Amino acid sequence: xxxxxxxxxxxxxxxxxxxxxxxxxxxxxxxxxxxxxxxxxxxxxxxxxxxxxxxxxxxxxxxxxxxxxxxxxxxxxxxxxxxxxxxxxxxxxxxxxxxxxxxxxxxxxxxxxxxxxxxxxxxxxxxxxxxxxxxxxxxxxxxxxxxxxxxxxxxxxxxxxxxxxxxxxxxxxxxxxxxxxxxxxxxxxxxxxxxxxxxxxxxxxxxxxxxxxxxxxxxxxxxxxxxxxxxxxxxxxxxxxxxxxxx
Ligand code: 3PY
Ligand code: MG
Numbered sequence: 729x730x731x732x733x734x735x736x737x738x739x740x741x742x743x744x745x746x747x748x749x750x751x752x753x754x755x756x757x758x759x760x761x762x763x764x765x766x767x768x769x770x771x772x773x774x775x776x777x778x779x780x781x782x783x784x785x786x787x788x789x790x791x792x793x794x795x796x797x798x799x800x801x802x803x804x805x806x807x808x809x810x811x812x813x814x815x816x817x818x819x820x821x822x823x824x825x826x827x828x829x830x831x832x833x834x835x836x837x838x839x840x841x842x843x844x845x846x847x848x849x850x851x852x853x854x855x856x857x858x859x860x861x862x863x864x865x866x867x868x869x870x871x872x873x874x875x876x877x878x879x880x881x882x883x884x885x886x887x888x889x890x891x892x893x894x895x896x897x898x899x900x901x902x903x904x905x906x907x908x909x910x911x912x913x914x915x916x917x918x919x920x921x922x923x924x925x926x927x928x929x930x931x932x933x934x935x936x937x938x939x940x941x942x943x944x945x946x947x948x949x950x951x952x953x954x955x956x957x958x959x960x961x962x963x964x965x966x967x968x969x970x971x972x973x974x975x
Contacts, residue, residue, distance in 0.1 A: 736943055737787065741932075741954040742778070743768035749955055750781040760787035762951055765803070766794070766814050776806050776843065789865060789949075795821055797836070800828040805842035810863025812890055817872040819879035825866055826885040830859045834885065863887045865930065865949070868918050869895035877918065881925040888949060889922050890930040891915055906934075919945065 737759035742750065745768065753761055761782060763775055770778075775790060782788050791812040792799045803811055813825040827835040839855065841848035864885060869892025873880060881889070893906040893915060902908045915931070922929040923946070930949025933939040942950050 736946075736948055736950065738939070738950050738952050739786070740958070741951055743770065744955045744959075745770040745774040745778065747777060747781050750778040753955075754782055754786050758786060760789060760949065762812060763788060763790045763808070765799075766791045772802055772806065775803070775808075779806055779808055779843075787863075789863060795825050797824070797828040800825065801838055801840075804829060804837065804858075804862065805840055805844050807842070807844040809861075810865060810887070812865040812867060814867045814892070815870060815873075815895065816866040816868065816880060817870050818876050819883055822866055822880045822883040822886065826864055826883055829862060829864050830885060831855060834859055865890045867892050867895075869893075870899040871896070871914070872899070874914055874918060877921045881921060881927055886927060888928045888930060889918070890949060891918055891932075893932060919947075 739758040739760035739762060740753060741762050741764050742753060743764045763778060764770070765772075765775065779788055787810075788808045789810045789812050790803045790806065790808045791814060792803050795813050795816065800811060800813070811829060816822050816825060827837075829835060829837060831837045831839065837858075841851055844858070845851040845854045865888040866880070866886055867890045868874065868877065868880070869890075874896075880886075893911065894904070896914060897903060897905050897908060897911045900908075900910060900914065902911055905911060919929060928948035930951065931942055931947055932951040933942050934953070936952075939950050939952055
C-alpha cells in the first residue's frame with residue numbers, strides 16, 4: 729500500500745536542509761515529512777536536493793513560505809508529493825492556493841519541464857496525473873479562518889486541512905498556550921468541521937502522549953517534532969546527564 733493511501737501518518741518537520749538528516753528520516757521509517765520553507769533558512773535548491781535523497785518511499789509535503797502563486801509553482805516543480813500553504817484565512821485565499829496548484833482548466837498552474845516532469849522525459853504522464861495526485865493541504869491556524877471555516881472547506885480541491893496550534897493560539901491572544909482550554913475547544917471545532925465536510929486533517933503534536941490522542945481522534949497527518957529541536961533537546965539532555973554524573 730502506498731504511504732499516502734494509509735489512513736494515519738507520522739512524520740517530522742524537516743528544516744535543517746542536511747542531506748544526511750534527510751536520509752536519517754527516511755531510514756527511521758517515518759510515513760511522511762513536512763519540508764518547511766516557511767520557518768527555515770532552506771533554499772529551493774536545497775529542498776530539491778533533499779527530495780532526491782528522500783526518494784519516493786516517504787510522502788514529501790513542502791510547506792511554501794506563503795500563499796504565493798510563484799512559490800507554489802516553483803515548489804511543485806521540484807517533484808514533491810504535495811504542498812502545505814500556511815495562514816489561509818478566507819475562501820478567496822483558499823481559491824488562490826488551490827488554483828495555483830492545479831493545471832488548467834481546473835486551475836492556473838503554468839507548465840515547465842522540471843524535476844516533477846522527469847526533466848521532460850515523463851511530461852505527459854505528469855501533466856495527466858498531477859491535478860489528481862498532488863496533495864493540497866491548507867493550514868487553518870488563525871481565528872479569522874475559524875470564523876470563515878464553512879466557506880473555506882467548501883472550496884473544491886482541498887485534499888487536507890492542517891491545523892497549526894501555535895499560530896492559532898497566537899491569533900486568540902494566547903501566544904504559545906497551545907493547551908489552553910479555549911485553544912483546545914477551537915481545535916475540536918475545526919476537527920468536527922473537517923469531519924462534517926469529509927476532509928482529512930493533520931496537526932502538530934509536540935509529545936507522544938498528544939500524538940496518541942490525535943491518533944485515537946482520527947487525525948490523518950501527524951507531525952511529531954521539528955528536526956532541530958529534537959537534536960537540540962537530545963544534546964541538552966545528554967550534556968545535563970553527564971554534568972550531573974561529575975557533580
Ligand atoms: C503552528 O502550530 O502554527 C504550525 O504551523 C504547526 O506546524
Ligand atoms: Mg503555523
